Amino acid sequence: MDKVIIVGAGLCGTLLAIRLAQHGYEVALHEKRVDLRTETLDAGRSINLALSHRGLKALALAGLEEAVRKDCIPMHGRMLHLANGETRLSPYSGRDDEYINSISRPGLNALLLNEAEKYPNVSLQFQSQCLEVDLANAAGKFKQADGSIKDVSGDLLIGTDGAGSVVRRSMMSKTTALLFNYSQDFLRHGYKELSIKVGASGGYSIEKNALHIWPRGKFMVIALPNLDGSFTVTMFHPYEGEAGFNELNTPEKVTSFFTKYYPDLLAEMPNLEVEYFENPVGTLGTIKCYPWQAFGKSLIMGDASHAIVPFYGQGMNASFEDVLVFDKYLDMYSGNWEKVLYHFQEERVKDANAIADLAIDNFHEMQNHVADPFFARKRALEMKLEQGYENYRSKYSLVTFLPDLSYSKAKAIGRAQDEWLLEAVKQDRDKTDSLDDIYQALEKLKATFI
Amino acid sequence: MDKVIIVGAGLCGTLLAIRLAQHGYEVALHEKRVDLRTETLDAGRSINLALSHRGLKALALAGLEEAVRKDCIPMHGRMLHLANGETRLSPYSGRDDEYINSISRPGLNALLLNEAEKYPNVSLQFQSQCLEVDLANAAGKFKQADGSIKDVSGDLLIGTDGAGSVVRRSMMSKTTALLFNYSQDFLRHGYKELSIKVGASGGYSIEKNALHIWPRGKFMVIALPNLDGSFTVTMFHPYEGEAGFNELNTPEKVTSFFTKYYPDLLAEMPNLEVEYFENPVGTLGTIKCYPWQAFGKSLIMGDASHAIVPFYGQGMNASFEDVLVFDKYLDMYSGNWEKVLYHFQEERVKDANAIADLAIDNFHEMQNHVADPFFARKRALEMKLEQGYENYRSKYSLVTFLPDLSYSKAKAIGRAQDEWLLEAVKQDRDKTDSLDDIYQALEKLKATFI
Numbered sequence: 001m002d003k004v005i006i007v008g009a010g011l012c013g014t015l016l017a018i019r020l021a022q023h024g025y026e027v028a029l030h031e032k033r034v035d036l037r038t039e040t041l042d043a044g045r046s047i048n049l050a051l052s053h054r055g056l057k058a059l060a061l062a063g064l065e066e067a068v069r070k071d072c073i074p075m076h077g078r079m080l081h082l083a084n085g086e087t088r089l090s091p092y093s094g095r096d097d098e099y100i101n102s103i104s105r106p107g108l109n110a111l112l113l114n115e116a117e118k119y120p121n122v123s124l125q126f127q128s129q130c131l132e133v134d135l136a137n138a139a140g141k142f143k144q145a146d147g148s149i150k151d152v153s154g155d156l157l158i159g160t161d162g163a164g165s166v167v168r169r170s171m172m173s174k175t176t177a178l179l180f181n182y183s184q185d186f187l188r189h190g191y192k193e194l195s196i197k198v199g200a201s202g203g204y205s206i207e208k209n210a211l212h213i214w215p216r217g218k219f220m221v222i223a224l225p226n227l228d229g230s231f232t233v234t235m236f237h238p239y240e241g242e243a244g245f246n247e248l249n250t251p252e253k254v255t256s257f258f259t260k261y262y263p264d265l266l267a268e269m270p271n272l273e274v275e276y277f278e279n280p281v282g283t284l285g286t287i288k289c290y291p292w293q294a295f296g297k298s299l300i301m302g303d304a305s306h307a308i309v310p311f312y313g314q315g316m317n318a319s320f321e322d323v324l325v326f327d328k329y330l331d332m333y334s335g336n337w338e339k340v341l342y343h344f345q346e347e348r349v350k351d352a353n354a355i356a357d358l359a360i361d362n363f364h365e366m367q368n369h370v371a372d373p374f375f376a377r378k379r380a381l382e383m384k385l386e387q388g389y390e391n392y393r394s395k396y397s398l399v400t401f402l403p404d405l406s407y408s409k410a411k412a413i414g415r416a417q418d419e420w421l422l423e424a425v426k427q428d429r430d431k432t433d434s435l436d437d438i439y440q441a442l443e444k445l446k447a448t449f450i
Numbered sequence: 451m452d453k454v455i456i457v458g459a460g461l462c463g464t465l466l467a468i469r470l471a472q473h474g475y476e477v478a479l480h481e482k483r484v485d486l487r488t489e490t491l492d493a494g495r496s497i498n499l500a501l502s503h504r505g506l507k508a509l510a511l512a513g514l515e516e517a518v519r520k521d522c523i524p525m526h527g528r529m530l531h532l533a534n535g536e537t538r539l540s541p542y543s544g545r546d547d548e549y550i551n552s553i554s555r556p557g558l559n560a561l562l563l564n565e566a567e568k569y570p571n572v573s574l575q576f577q578s579q580c581l582e583v584d585l586a587n588a589a590g591k592f593k594q595a596d597g598s599i600k601d602v603s604g605d606l607l608i609g610t611d612g613a614g615s616v617v618r619r620s621m622m623s624k625t626t627a628l629l630f631n632y633s634q635d636f637l638r639h640g641y642k643e644l645s646i647k648v649g650a651s652g653g654y655s656i657e658k659n660a661l662h663i664w665p666r667g668k669f670m671v672i673a674l675p676n677l678d679g680s681f682t683v684t685m686f687h688p689y690e691g692e693a694g695f696n697e698l699n700t701p702e703k704v705t706s707f708f709t710k711y712y713p714d715l716l717a718e719m720p721n722l723e724v725e726y727f728e729n730p731v732g733t734l735g736t737i738k739c740y741p742w743q744a745f746g747k748s749l750i751m752g753d754a755s756h757a758i759v760p761f762y763g764q765g766m767n768a769s770f771e772d773v774l775v776f777d778k779y780l781d782m783y784s785g786n787w788e789k790v791l792y793h794f795q796e797e798r799v800k801d802a803n804a805i806a807d808l809a810i811d812n813f814h815e816m817q818n819h820v821a822d823p824f825f826a827r828k829r830a831l832e833m834k835l836e837q838g839y840e841n842y843r844s845k846y847s848l849v850t851f852l853p854d855l856s857y858s859k860a861k862a863i864g865r866a867q868d869e870w871l872l873e874a875v876k877q878d879r880d881k882t883d884s885l886d887d888i889y890q891a892l893e894k895l896k897a898t899f900i
Contacts, residue, residue: 175634176733179689183633184625239629283626 001025001121002155002337005138007130007167008032011105012302012319013160014112018062019323021119023330028152029122030142032129032161037110047193048224048232049108050075050211050313051101054403058320061327064115068108072101073225079210081264089210094387098401100211100313102224133157133170135294156337157298160319163287165304171294182289187309187363189219189238190245190281196268198229205268206231211313214262218367219243221262233269236284245281284309286356292345296338299345301326306352311362312399318355318407322348354408358399361415378421381430381438389439413449420445451475451571452787453604455588457580457617458482461555462752462769463610464562468512469773471569473780478602479572480592482579482611487560497643498674498682499558500525500661500763501551504853508770511777514565518558522551523675529660531714539660544837548851550661550763552674583607583620585744606787607748610769613737615754621744632739637759637813639669639688640695640731646718648679655718656681661763664712668817669693671712683719686734695731734759734813736806742795746788749795751776756802761812762849768805768857772798801857808849808861828871831880831888839889863899870895 001024006013009031017029051072059065076099077091092099116122127145134140139153159167171180199205204225206212212223212231218238223231238244243261248254251273258266266272287307293299302319326344333339369375385392395414398405405413420442424430429438451474456463459481467479501522509515526549527541542549566572577595584590589603609617621630649655654675656662662673662681668688673681688694693711698704701723708716716722737757743749752769776794783789819825835842845864848855855863874880874888 175636179636179638179733181633181635183631183635185631185633186625186629188629283629 003028005140005152005154005157006030007133007140007157007159008161008165008302008304009109009113009116009124009126010160010162010302011109011112011316012322013158014109014116015058015062015064015320016158016160016301016323016326017116017122018064018112018119019327020330021116021122022062023334025121026154027119027122028125028154029116030125030128030130030152033126035113035126036106037113047234048102048104048226049316050224051103051108052313052317052400053098054314054324054400055317055320056101057403058324061324062115064112067115068103068111069101071107071111071227072103073227074099074209075102075211075224076209077211079207079212081212081214081262083216083261085264089207090383093397093401095401098397099209100400102211102226104226105316107227130159130161130166133159133167133298135167135170135174135298138297155297156341159298159300159304160302161300162303163285163307165300167298168289168300168304171289171291171298171300174294178291178294180289180291183287185286187284188240189236189284189363191284191310192235192237192245192276192281193279194233194235194269194272194275196223196231196233196265197270202229204229204231214265215366215369216243216261219261220366221265223265233265239281248276251277286360288353288356290345290349292349293341296341299341301348305349306356308356308359309363310359311366312355312359314355314359314399314407318352321351321403351407354406354411355399358395358407358411358414374422374425377425377430378418381425382421384435385439385442388435392439392442409449413446416445416449417442452606453478455590455602455604455607456480457583457590457607457609458611458615458752458754459559459563459566459574459576460610460612460752461559461562461766462772463608464559464566465508465512465514465770466608466610466751466773466776467566467572468514468562468569469777470780471566471572472512473784475571476604477569477572478575478604479566480575480578480580480602483576485563485576486556487563497684498552498554498676499766500674501553501558502763502767502850503548504764504774504850505767505770506551507853508774511774512565514562517565518553518561519551521557521561521677522553523677524549524659525552525661525674526659527661529657529662531662531664531712533666533711535714539657540833543847543851545851548847549659550850552661552676554676555766557677580609580611580616583609583617583748585617585620585624585748588747605747606791609748609750609754610752611750612753613735613757615750617748618739618750618754621739621741621748621750624744628741628744630739630741633737635736637734638690639686639734639813641734641760642685642687642695642726642731643729644683644685644719644722644725646673646681646683646715647720652679654679654681664715665816665819666693666711669711670816671715673715683715689731698726701727736810738803738806740795740799742799743791746791749791751798755799756806758806758809759813760809761816762805762809764805764809764849764857768802771801771853804856804858804861805849808845808857808864811865824872824875827875827880828868831875832871834885835889835892838885842889842892859899863896866895866899867892 003026004020006017006027006029009029017027020027056065059068077089080088117124129143131141131143137153138155138157142150142152144150159165161167171178172182196205208225214221221233221235223233225231239246248257254273254276285307286309289305292305301322308315325348329340329343382394395418398410398414453476454470456467456477456479459479467477470477506515509518527539530538567574579593581591581593587603588605588607592600592602594600609615611617621628622632646655658675664671671683671685673683675681689696698707704723704726735757736759739755742755751772758765775798779790779793832844845868848860848864
């Protein structure tokens with residue numbers, strides 16, 4: 001069987017390795033870092049993730065859904081912590097099986113690595129850092145732990161080496177030959193990871209089964225539960241201004257800021273001042289590019305080809321879905337890598353761009369909703385529709401709970417619905433029209449997309 | 451006075467050097483190539499350009515408008531060479547002073563270099579190739595003709611080093627610190643330069659004072675007059691398909707293609723087969739980025755910060771206009787580079803993005819118009835408006851002949867007008883409404899932008 005070199009043993013690369021091994025391919029999986037199962041992680045890099053239907057569907061394809069679910073904490077809704085101290089739970093869905101899952105990134109990665117190791121046709125090589133790639137020959141040079149350089153080649157090379165992808169950089173260096181389109185776009189916000197410690201009695205000090213949000217307009221904090229009773233907390237703040245990371249540069253300023261804006265959260269964070277200054281500020285960027293394949297021999301997928309901002313909780317899900325789509329074309333064109341790569345790319349680029357755009361939408365929506373009364377009415381109307389009509393799906397629901405609908409379709413329908421609803425509210429139709437009339441109008445709108 | 455390092459002695463860098471010298475600054479202008487006044491150019495790189503009001507206004511600021519006009523050939527309209535062999539002249543304007551000018555890039559560059567040399571406070575250094583830049587210290591390493599490395603530093607460093615800018619690459623390498631946004635976007639079309647030789651009697655073999663276009667839908671050829679009686683011809687063709695550069699790969703195929711699609715042109719190109727295979731295919735790309743300045747010490751301008759496709763004839767004009775806008779802030783915040791750079795960037799980025807988008811619009815419009823009867827009627831209606839109302843300005847006219855209107859305003863007004871007119875034609879208002887009613891409606895529309 002053909003040999004596939006995979007660069008990067010993160011979530012996407014490791015799941016891909018498993019799936020290719022299941023097809024019988026020989027897989028060489030190279031990871032520049034040490035084995036994460038043997039060391040503790042850097043501060044502020046342990047971020048946990050929201051796993052939802054698309055990611056679960058891809059895991060199920062590899063027979064791993066049940067194993068992964070054991071490490072998941074279901075989150076049934078958003079728990080909003082308002083500025084006045086009130087909390088409000090906003091369920092993701094009225095359906096029992098529609099929730100998202102908090103899961104630890106390193107925990108999930110370790111599970112996938114353990115699984116990959118079970119296949120005799122997978123070779124796992126840590127501290128093997130890709131330095132450069134020969135795209136046309138599915139080959140590369142990899143620096144080993146002892147400093148030596150190893151030449152590696154195969155029938156296909158796939159870069160799942162993340163937002164800073166070396167394989168993508170090789171494509172970029174062939175800009176003219178590939179007509180390589182590329183964009184990187186950073187928000188003027190960054191993120192910093194903090195934590196809520198395990199509760200006094202060893203339990204959870206705030207609601208376990210929710211994604212917690214402290215929305216404050218131009219900045220916010222979120223928290224996701226961990227299995228041990230702690231929560232991983234992420235601040236999303238601008239760099240500049242009163243709430244900016246650049247301004248919050250002394251322990252006094254940080255504590256005073258939290259006292260003013262996040263008092264209930266501060267009460268659960270005895271280590272705030274230490275963690276705040278230990279953990280780095282991360283950037284929030286979107287990366288898009290095209291093509292993803294070169295010469296029918298090399299490919300990028302996952303964050304390497306489509307890094308997105310985290311405001312839809314879809315980054316990992318999108319990368320896992322890549323594996324699902326790749327697998328479809330592997331079945332269809334097995335033995336013809338050129339066709340597999342081309343068709344995968346053509347289907348997938350538009351969906352990756354769509355979820356990237358949706359995630360940016362959500363960033364702006366989260367900032368603007370707090371103050372906008374029209375938006376509050378729109379959301380109230382939408383909740384009535386969700387409760388009253390089984391077929392009604394909000395944009396969030398289309399994206400999160402309907403893995404058979406592509407991201408690009410979900411984006412088109414979701415945006416059209418949102419615009420329609422906001423316009424309806426501005427015309428007071430939420431006060432004058434029957435819910436049924438509104439539902440029927442939206443069904444008609446949706447039909448234009450299918 | 452402060453010392454300014456300029457990287458790249460192309461059109462933008464050299465005009466900038468002159469203007470800074472006129473302000474009294476010490477200018478070190480480094481160019482990686484040999485002095486273009488001492489050598490002949492590479493095949494296919496002599497492309498000539500359309501100079502219009504914005505560029506002329508910037509040249510006038512430096513006192514160079516009259517000198518440059520001597521090298522210009524006025525082009526009063528587009529001469530369309532249709533597939534059936536007919537030609538049709540479409541004037542750019544009804545006003546005497548509104549035309550664009552064909553000018554040779556190397557000729558204009560030489561004129562600017564000659565001018566720059568007159569200033570004792572300008573040092574011109576050829577074969578001085580920027581290898582890397584220390585953005586925060588306005589310094590860089592430059593490789594000299596003898597292979598030695600020269601360290602250069604100043605109070606400000608400006609990269610006018612074109613679409614492949616080394617200074618921009620330095621900014622890109624500081625992505626996280628600068629939150630550097632960047633995009634490169636290539637059309638799936640390329641270009642190839644050819645020529646129409648001097649006419650038999652030493653004159654012009656086709657109309658001298660026009661920009662010639664052979665529009666064929668998904669591909670086209672244009673020709674601009676040169677002072678010696680020849681024309682520089684540019685093919686804009688896709689890479690793939692029947693008309694693709696990849697397909698037109700033998701002399702027979704090329705001649706047969708021209709015989710079929712460009713017979714009148716072929717008659718003027720005895721050297722077609724030689725030139726076609728001697729000259730390279732160039733890419734057509736758009737580059738956008740932000741920020742343009744770093745640490746109040748370094749800046750990029752011209753193609754280095756905003757490379758655009760050539761379909762609006764505005765690339766050089768936009769770069770010269772950069773110098774004009776920079777000069778405004780130099781007057782306003784003289785002595786405070788941080789402010790000069792920041793305000794220049796904030797005003798200019800949105801206009802550079804606007805002309806980039808307009809140029810892409812035009813690429814698509816040029817392809818789609820040929821076949822679209824609505825567009826032909828829209829254009830006919832617009833010509834009546836242009837002839838009947840002195841104040842009516844087409845999008846092209848707003849962009850090309852009104853240098854006091856920013857590109858972003860011109861884009862907003864021009865696009866709104868175009869949409870309105872196309873919609874009007876689809877509703878047959880060109881047949882039912884009076885011209886005066888249409889004009890008044892457009893005036894009202896325009897007023898919403900000002």
